[in-house]
Amino acid sequence: MMQTTVKILKKPITSTIIAVLCGFIVAAVILAFAGYDPAESFAALFSGVFSKPKYISNVIIKATPIILTGLSVAFAFKTGMFNIGAEGQYIVGTIFATIVGISVDLPAVVQIPLVVLSGTAAGAVYGAFVGFLKAKFGIHEVITSIMLNWIALYLSNYIVNTETFHQPNSTSTFAVNKSSFTMLLPAWKTSKEGIAAVKGNKLLSDFLLKTDVNFGIVIAIIMAVLIWIVLYRSTKGYELRAVGFNCDAAEFAGINVNRNIVQAMLIAGALSGLAGALTITGISPHKISSMAAFENNGFNGLSVALIAGSSPIGCIFAGLLFGGLLYGGQSVQSVVGAPSEIINIMIGTIVFFVALTKIVPALADKLGKRGAAHVK
Amino acid sequence: MLSNLNIFLIIGITLMYSAPLAFGALGGVISERSGVVNIGIEGMMTIGAFAAAAVGYFTANPWLGLLAAGAAGGLVSLLHAVASVTFKADQTISGIAINLIGPGVALFLSRLLFDGATMTLPVPQKLPKLFGENAFHNTAFSDLNVDITVILALALTVVLWFVLYKTKWGLHIRAVGEHPAAADTLGINVTRTRYTCVLLSGMFAGFGGASMTLAVISQFTPTAISGQGFIALAAVIFGKWTPFGAYGACLLFGFAQALTVVLGGGNFAVPSEILAMLPYVLTILVLVLFVGRSVAPKADGLPYEKGVR
Numbered sequence: 001m002m003q004t005t006v007k008i009l010k011k012p013i014t015s016t017i018i019a020v021l022c023g024f025i026v027a028a029v030i031l032a033f034a035g036y037d038p039a040e041s042f043a044a045l046f047s048g049v050f051s052k053p054k055y056i057s058n059v060i061i062k063a064t065p066i067i068l069t070g071l072s073v074a075f076a077f078k079t080g081m082f083n084i085g086a087e088g089q090y091i092v093g094t095i096f097a098t099i100v101g102i103s104v105d106l107p108a109v110v111q112i113p114l115v116v117l118s119g120t121a122a123g124a125v126y127g128a129f130v131g132f133l134k135a136k137f138g139i140h141e142v143i144t145s146i147m148l149n150w151i152a153l154y155l156s157n158y159i160v161n162t163e164t165f166h167q168p169n170s171t172s173t174f175a176v177n178k179s180s181f182t183m184l185l186p187a188w189k190t191s192k193e194g195i196a197a198v199k200g201n202k203l204l205s206d207f208l209l210k211t212d213v214n215f216g217i218v219i220a221i222i223m224a225v226l227i228w229i230v231l232y233r234s235t236k237g238y239e240l241r242a243v244g245f246n247c248d249a250a251e252f253a254g255i256n257v258n259r260n261i262v263q264a265m266l267i268a269g270a271l272s273g274l275a276g277a278l279t280i281t282g283i284s285p286h287k288i289s290s291m292a293a294f295e296n297n298g299f300n301g302l303s304v305a306l307i308a309g310s311s312p313i314g315c316i317f318a319g320l321l322f323g324g325l326l327y328g329g330q331s332v333q334s335v336v337g338a339p340s341e342i343i344n345i346m347i348g349t350i351v352f353f354v355a356l357t358k359i360v361p362a363l364a365d366k367l368g369k370r371g372a373a374h375v376k
Numbered sequence: 377m378l379s380n381l382n383i384f385l386i387i388g389i390t391l392m393y394s395a396p397l398a399f400g401a402l403g404g405v406i407s408e409r410s411g412v413v414n415i416g417i418e419g420m421m422t423i424g425a426f427a428a429a430a431v432g433y434f435t436a437n438p439w440l441g442l443l444a445a446g447a448a449g450g451l452v453s454l455l456h457a458v459a460s461v462t463f464k465a466d467q468t469i470s471g472i473a474i475n476l477i478g479p480g481v482a483l484f485l486s487r488l489l490f491d492g493a494t495m496t497l498p499v500p501q502k503l504p505k506l507f508g509e510n511a512f513h514n515t516a517f518s519d520l521n522v523d524i525t526v527i528l529a530l531a532l533t534v535v536l537w538f539v540l541y542k543t544k545w546g547l548h549i550r551a552v553g554e555h556p557a558a559a560d561t562l563g564i565n566v567t568r569t570r571y572t573c574v575l576l577s578g579m580f581a582g583f584g585g586a587s588m589t590l591a592v593i594s595q596f597t598p599t600a601i602s603g604q605g606f607i608a609l610a611a612v613i614f615g616k617w618t619p620f621g622a623y624g625a626c627l628l629f630g631f632a633q634a635l636t637v638v639l640g641g642g643n644f645a646v647p648s649e650i651l652a653m654l655p656y657v658l659t660i661l662v663l664v665l666f667v668g669r670s671v672a673p674k675a676d677g678l679p680y681e682k683g684v685r
Binding site: 030034082084133137139140142143144146147148149150151154155157158161292293294302303306339341342343344345347348349351352354355356358359 | 455459463464465466468469470472473474475476477478479480481483484487488492598599602603606607609610613614647649650652653655656657659660663664
């Protein structure tokens with residue numbers, strides 16, 4: 001009995017579940033203090049996520065980029081780097097996907113990979129630059145990343161306002177050519193045959209006609225598995241983790257630390273760039289717009305990675321949870337009238353308790369030892 | 377090319393932009409010197425910025441607003457202290473949580489207190505200027521009549537330097553940040569030192585938020601603090617964890633902002649978006665050319681476990 005309790009408590013997932021529960025409890029208390037009914041608010045949150053196929057689809061769409069930026073941050077964590085630059089890498093991903101998607105118009109089979117890879121490559125270069133500055137000049141990756149995030153934001157605004165890409169009378173660029181779209185059967189939304197084909201089926205018509213169902217989530221899941229394999233089943237991954245765990249020991253063992261730093265950031269950047277590119281190809285309006293502040297797709301990746309405990313597979317679920325909270329949170333405001341920022345407080349609280357509950361396994365260990373001593 | 381007037385203007389804007397950053401950065405310095413990484417400055421500044429504007433609006437007294445900002449920042453920083461000192465939790469994670477909770481609480485309260493709006497109403501009275509409201513009016517010197525917060529930030533820098541390097545308590549703080557076990561054996565209370573430093577760090581960051589919403593602008597908006605906390609964090613590392621170093625980094629950043637403003641006013645061929653990158657590009661360039669490797673306090677980010685060597 002004691003043994004099983006200890007075993008369960010020592011599982012990382014237990015800590016995460018406790019943290020999520022604490023997030024809900026704190027949010028409930030705050031809502032109650034502010035004069036809103038917590039039960040009603042959470043009911044609105046859940047129905048805002050699950051009550052219609054359309055909602056579920058939108059949650060998945062919202063989760064896709066943050067799963068990927070979460071992976072980016074988690075991967076960097078595993079290699080000993082703090083990738084606070086996911087935001088900037090995501091932005092350059094959207095920029096280059098948009099530029100290529102507008103300038104080139106090839107058949108979809110060639111166009112889609114080209115656009116997606118352009119964004120991915122841009123993110124990779126952006127990330128590798130941070131790694132290079134750290135490896136070559138010893139500059140802390142957090143400083144360069146923070147600076148590069150802003151540079152990316154202004155670069156994006158600059159591209160939006162260039163004559164070549166700016167759509168007149170708007171605050172955005174032109175949309176990318178349709179051959180770049182990665183939605184599932186986008187033509188069905190407007191064609192008579194398409195509408196007729198799914199009309200009878202509520203689930204399909206909701207998914208296909210009312211939301212931008214796209215292939216992004218499939219790619220995100222594939223990447224999560226791929227990153228897991230790279231980290232835990234390849235020599236390269238072993239090297240990268242060794243550098244992250246103890247870079248002096250790794251160097252002593254003959255691992256080229258500097259090269260690994262650049263490579264780690266290259267991969268992390270590529271993942272965030274991919275997230276940006278898939279947003280452009282998969283979700284309307286398929287273009288970049290002027291930004292006054294960050295849209296947080298990269299910063300949210302930080303929270304996703306933390307909730308996932310930097311596990312690549314965990315990022316999928318943490319991303320879905322995060323996407324659900326963000327999307328369902330809108331209903332809390334529209335139905336109950338409580339400020340939707342309660343969701344940010346809740347996510348913050350969850351992350352906070354993730355930090356605290358890291359001690360649960362240690363406590364369980366103590367508990368187990370005490371139990372064992374008792375038996376003797 | 378630049379007239380005298382422009383030079384005064386550049387100095388004035390430099391100081392104006394650097395004040396909120398300097399408060400945040402000094403908060404970072406004191407926390408990290410005691411061995412607690414504080415990535416949550418952004419969140420603490422945001423909550424301070426809101427508290428300052430809200431209290432400043434309802435009481436019509438900007439000084440009360442400033443105090444409230446310090447209190448609010450301090451309160452939030454206690455969360456960070458509990459997590460990182462008492463629970464020995466991962467300080468980066470806790471800091472990121474603060475960055476989510478701070479703006480969340482600020483906007484939540486704003487919606488409750490200001491009819492569902494995410495910004496407060498303008499405060500009736502801002503913090504005063506150094507030489508009073510109408511001094512040097514319409515003269516070249518009016519640009520140098522800076523906000524009082526500029527002077528406060530500079531004073532705090534000097535005080536923090538003095539405390540850290542010239543007092544016994546400062547020595548204790550630095551010892552705790554470098555080698556907590558050694559400090560402990562000498563009878564220094566590691567836990568209390570770190571709690572105090574993190575609390576002060578939150579208060580400083582709160583003042584930084586206030587100097588944005590009570591001096592630079594006159595109300596809280598969702599973008600009032602958008603990234604200043606992170607810039608301050610960069611300034612801490614840039615300034616090699618020293619008060620003057622961090623302040624200097626903030627000045628450099630403010631100067632680049634000022635150049636952006638002044639150059640943007642002229643008829644330059646450079647688009648405004650490219651010009652806006654200047655502070656960030658300049659920071660990276662300076663780091664590459666002059667600063668290089670920076671070494672954190674040895675125990676920075678490590679929880680102290682009694683009895684573990």
